[in-house]
Amino acid sequence: MLDAATPGTDKPRKLVEITDLKMHFPIRSGLLRRHTGDIKAVDGVTFDIYEGETLGLVGESGCGKSTCGRAILRLYEVTGGSVVIEGRDIAALGPEELRKTRPTMQMVFQDPQASLNPRMTVADIIGEPLNEHTTLSSKEKLARIYELMDQVGLNRAFANRYPHEFSGGQRQRIGIARALALNPKFIVCDEPIAALDVSIQAQVVNLLEDLQDKLGLTYLFISHDLSMVRHIADRVAVMYLGRIVELSPRDDLYEDPLHPYAKALLSAVPEPDPAHEAVRQRIILQGDVPSPANPPKGCNFCTRCPEVQPLCHQQDPDLIEVRPGRYVACHFVKPEKPTAGSTGGIEAKERNQQGERR
Amino acid sequence: MPDGAAPVLDVRDLKTVFRTRGGEVHAVNSVSFDLRPGELLGVVGESGSGKSVTMMSLIGLLPSPPAEVRDGEVILQGRDILRASPEELRTIRGAKIGFIFQDPMTSLNPVFTVGNQIMEPLRVHLGMTKAQAEVRAAELLDLVGIPDAKRRLKDYPHQFSGGMRQRVMIAIALACDPAVLIADEPTTALDVTIQAQILELVKELRKKLGMAIVWITHDLGVIAGIADRVMVMYGGQVVEQATVKELFGNPRHPYTRALLKTVPSLSGGRASRLQVIEGQPPILTSDPTACPFRMRCAYAFDRCARENPRRRPVGPGHDVACHWDPEPAHA
Ligand SMILES: Nc1ncnc2c1ncn2[C@@H]1O[C@H](COP(=O)(O)OP(=O)(O)OP(=O)(O)O)[C@@H](O)[C@H]1O
Numbered sequence: 025m026l027d028a029a030t031p032g033t034d035k036p037r038k039l040v041e042i043t044d045l046k047m048h049f050p051i052r053s054g055l056l057r058r059h060t061g062d063i064k065a066v067d068g069v070t071f072d073i074y075e076g077e078t079l080g081l082v083g084e085s086g087c088g089k090s091t092c093g094r095a096i097l098r099l100y101e102v103t104g105g106s107v108v109i110e111g112r113d114i115a116a117l118g119p120e121e122l123r124k125t126r127p128t129m130q131m132v133f134q135d136p137q138a139s140l141n142p143r144m145t146v147a148d149i150i151g152e153p154l155n156e157h158t159t160l161s162s163k164e165k166l167a168r169i170y171e172l173m174d175q176v177g178l179n180r181a182f183a184n185r186y187p188h189e190f191s192g193g194q195r196q197r198i199g200i201a202r203a204l205a206l207n208p209k210f211i212v213c214d215e216p217i218a219a220l221d222v223s224i225q226a227q228v229v230n231l232l233e234d235l236q237d238k239l240g241l242t243y244l245f246i247s248h249d250l251s252m253v254r255h256i257a258d259r260v261a262v263m264y265l266g267r268i269v270e271l272s273p274r275d276d277l278y279e280d281p282l283h284p285y286a287k288a289l290l291s292a293v294p295e296p297d298p299a300h301e302a303v304r305q306r307i308i309l310q311g312d313v314p315s316p317a318n319p320p321k322g323c324n325f326c327t328r329c330p331e332v333q334p335l336c337h338q339q340d341p342d343l344i345e346v347r348p349g350r351y352v353a354c355h356f357v358k359p360e361k362p363t364a365g366s367t368g369g370i371e372a373k374e375r376n377q378q379g380e381r382r
Numbered sequence: 383m384p385d386g387a388a389p390v391l392d393v394r395d396l397k398t399v400f401r402t403r404g405g406e407v408h409a410v411n412s413v414s415f416d417l418r419p420g421e422l423l424g425v426v427g428e429s430g431s432g433k434s435v436t437m438m439s440l441i442g443l444l445p446s447p448p449a450e451v452r453d454g455e456v457i458l459q460g461r462d463i464l465r466a467s468p469e470e471l472r473t474i475r476g477a478k479i480g481f482i483f484q485d486p487m488t489s490l491n492p493v494f495t496v497g498n499q500i501m502e503p504l505r506v507h508l509g510m511t512k513a514q515a516e517v518r519a520a521e522l523l524d525l526v527g528i529p530d531a532k533r534r535l536k537d538y539p540h541q542f543s544g545g546m547r548q549r550v551m552i553a554i555a556l557a558c559d560p561a562v563l564i565a566d567e568p569t570t571a572l573d574v575t576i577q578a579q580i581l582e583l584v585k586e587l588r589k590k591l592g593m594a595i596v597w598i599t600h601d602l603g604v605i606a607g608i609a610d611r612v613m614v615m616y617g618g619q620v621v622e623q624a625t626v627k628e629l630f631g632n633p634r635h636p637y638t639r640a641l642l643k644t645v646p647s648l649s650g651g652r653a654s655r656l657q658v659i660e661g662q663p664p665i666l667t668s669d670p671t672a673c674p675f676r677m678r679c680a681y682a683f684d685r686c687a688r689e690n691p692r693r694r695p696v697g698p699g700h701d702v703a704c705h706w707d708p709e710p711a712h713a
Pocket residue numbers: 188189190191192193194219220221400402407409427428429430431432433434435436448484666
């Protein structure tokens with residue numbers, strides 16, 4: 025975690041710097057498959073990830089979270105912008121250099137089925153990166169495979185089974201074990217726990233936290249489970265239609281969301297209590313969800329925002345720092361003039377509150 | 383729900399085994415439950431406890447071999463469908479039982495457009511023309527909250543996000559207004575706002591069409607919000623069943639109690655470590671003659687190793703499969 029990685033008063037080191045990242049998918053239509061437009065899945069996002077932190081990434085389905093995670097790891101050729109990991113722009117790396125950096129950056133995929141080879145046993149799948157990037161003997165390899173299976177709560181007796189012989193949650197854990205195999209530094213976790221029951225979710229999250237404490241791992245944690253994000257993340261970025269609308273330290277966001285979309289999102293979290301569920305008040309968003317192929321003019325959220333004003337239909341708000349460490353893209357969340365002594369208090373309160381970002 | 387209404391679906395003593403190189407896997411052991419019109423039955427339980435296999439068995443969706451449905455009855459609207467022919471089953475699946483699979487990527491066909499896949503049941507089961515089906519398909523996509531629905535009918539599954547694919551599955555399952563909807567983790571890939579929208583849609587369909595629903599989920603918050611009754615599975619068996627209020631207020635099975643304790647609360651930060659249920663899940667390699675939870679149970683005693691407990695009533699509409707007899711919480 026942060027305090028472990030950054031003793032004393034040192035500023036945390038930026039591990040990943042993402043600047044104006046864009047990922048557009050072409051739309052082709054007609055008989056000639058002409059390029060007639062673009063799905064702007066990620067449309068200009070800028071943020072940093074600090075070494076040893078967990079940055080949560082939340083937002084509605086289809087807003088571009090997975091695409092963003094994949095683009096950061098260069099699983100796509102991006103449309104624009106740069107991703108600098110440990111000082112190197114990975115968009116500019118050649119294939120061999122990229123292959124060498126692969127072990128340090130891993131991804132746990134949202135769709136485990138699609139990323140597991142059905143003809144390989146679990147041991148083969150988890151062992152594949154070990155074959156490719158290490159020189160372990162087969163005995164050492166097997167020991168490592170068993171160790172990984174233990175860590176994610178898969179019974180060793182299942183090592184020779186094939187992916188289809190597992191339940192959905194068990195398959196997800198195979199993907200997590202594989203991602204951990206090479207002791208990566210940075211992991212993009214795309215909905216790593218969505219398919220798991222709460223006890224195993226807890227087990228996996230505890231494991232991710234232990235590894236972070238021990239090895240100083242850095243995570244981009246994509247999830248729509250807002251309770252779990254609150255538990256695991258140091259800071260949280262809220263995405264809407266290809267853009268980041270708010271990026272704040274965790275507690276600030278949950279206690280006092282500033283962007284109108286963040287407010288609506290947090291009001292909708294279901295709670296495991298029937299009595300409470302019966303009386304809860306949700307902000308249900310009205311209006312059409314725009315398509316990323318045709319985002320509205322002005323602010324991306326203007327078609328559904330409960331607090332919309334005429335300006336919002338004309339001008340696109342920038343993501344600016346409105347409070348220390350809090351970034352919001354809304355014309356009507358104005359930067360607060362810092363009053364004397366106020367910033368120090370916030371910084372001292374929690375280890376995960378980062379003052380400056382740029 | 384009216385207690386007296388005849389169930390639309392009645393499952394008795396269902397037993398499913400997989401034959402594998404390593405021996406048999408007893409994935410589903412004597413599972414029984416029923417479902418009344420308009421009712422929503424929530425199903426929760428450990429990963430690997432047999433929730434998906436139970437539901438796939440009862441509508442004949444498991445490839446055999448390796449799966450073998452050994453025993454049981456599945457009565458849909460008065461008819462045993464476990465022994466229906468493959469053609470009959472295909473009609474039942476399309477028109478009477480809607481099924482939302484846990485894994486949307488594998489159940490959508492990558493080589494057909496999304497529109498094609500939604501239109502197929504409309505044309506086959508409802509006899510719509512291509513033009514009619516296209517209009518209805520766009521309506522359905524819109525209903526599950528996919529923007530620009532008409533144009534996106536022409537897209538292929540890989541062009542959709544994880545949550546959008548899941549919503550396509552929901553649209554397909556709802557296409558023919560089935561009497562029973564079986565939803566296996568239907569909202570795992572959805573954010574809370576769209577999840578709320580889908581839950582509203584489901585409530586409406588229950589009211590309007592009296593659709594009965596089985597909803598499998600790990601999300602106890604969702605269960606608390608929409609279920610009438612809840613069934614808890616562990617190790618291929620139903621270990622507890624109760625109304626939603628009773629289950630959350632007076633859980634009786636040690637597994638249920640442990641499960642309810644593991645939920646992180648929205649107010650809790652990282653300071654606290656998350657609760658887990660210690661120990662390993664059972665491997666299910668033989669017909670269980672003992673309680674499957676005993677190795678991880680704080681209350682286990684000698685009888686639990688000798689005898690697999692049967693479900694016994696402990697209150698109105700509440701039953702539990704456990705030898706241990708605690709003082710009820712609200713005695
Ligand atoms: N083809 C198969 N061969 C052997 N075992 C199988 C096969 N399919 C499933 N199983 C086993 O059957 C058990 C029940 O699986 P099922 O998919 O029903 O679990 P589940 O309760 O739906 O879990 P999850 O919450 O993770 O989806 C699991 O232990 C699984 O490993």
